[in-house]
Amino acid sequence: MIVAVGTKNPNKIRAVEEAYKMFGIPAVVVPAPARPPVPPQPVGLEAVVKGAVERAKAALSQIPKAEHGVGIEAGAVQAADTHLDITIAAVADREGVVTIGFGPAFQIPPPFLPHVLNGVELGALAERHYQRPSIGYREGIIGALTKRRITRKDLNLAAVAMALVPRLPHNTPLYKTKKNI
Numbered sequence: 591m592i593v594a595v596g597t598k599n600p601n602k603i604r605a606v607e608e609a610y611k612m613f614g615i616p617a618v619v620v621p622a623p624a625r626p627p628v629p630p631q632p633v634g635l636e637a638v639v640k641g642a643v644e645r646a647k648a649a650l651s652q653i654p655k656a657e658h659g660v661g662i663e664a665g666a667v668q669a670a671d672t673h674l675d676i677t678i679a680a681v682a683d684r685e686g687v688v689t690i691g692f693g694p695a696f697q698i699p700p701p702f703l704p705h706v707l708n709g710v711e712l713g714a715l716a717e718r719h720y721q722r723p724s725i726g727y728r729e730g731i732i733g734a735l736t737k738r739r740i741t742r743k744d745l746n747l748a749a750v751a752m753a754l755v756p757r758l759p760h761n762t763p764l765y766k767t768k769k770n771i
């Protein structure tokens with residue numbers, strides 16, 4: 591199976607490869623980097639979900655032989671009196687079915703929050719704070735916050751794996767998707 595992923599980010603590409611492998615699904619993952627009109631720092635659950643779905647559909651449309659398109663988006667969501675950074679993945683197929691999954695979320699550091707809510711990418715803020723260029727292509731801010739015990743790839747992997755759950759053959763009766771893997 592060819593899987594198009596809407597990114598050039600190696601963390602996201604590896605996470606997609608590992609998620610499909612986790613479920614025993616042979617997949618050749620192909621980057622499809624053209625960026626749909628998604629804000630650099632989505633704020634709000636609907637915006638983050640929309641970003642993941644649009645990336646998945648755009649990736650699928652760019653790679654004609656792909657059976658799935660995967661989009662991964664991280665953004666800020668409010669929960670109680672705080673804001674979390676959450677990773678959301680979407681898997682789209684040629685039948686028009688889109689499944690989504692959420693990865694773990696963590697609290698956005700308070701000094702960064704006002705900037706994030708004004709559309710500044712959390713990764714850019716982390717790069718400046720930690721003085722590490724391209725941190726999002728490496729361990730991500732979560733890697734810096736946890737001293738690499740948890741990395742951005744881990745968050746991406748969890749989100750993609752959850753988006754694949756409805757597509758697993760043994761789940762067909764539960765989800766009744768038009769096309770499962």
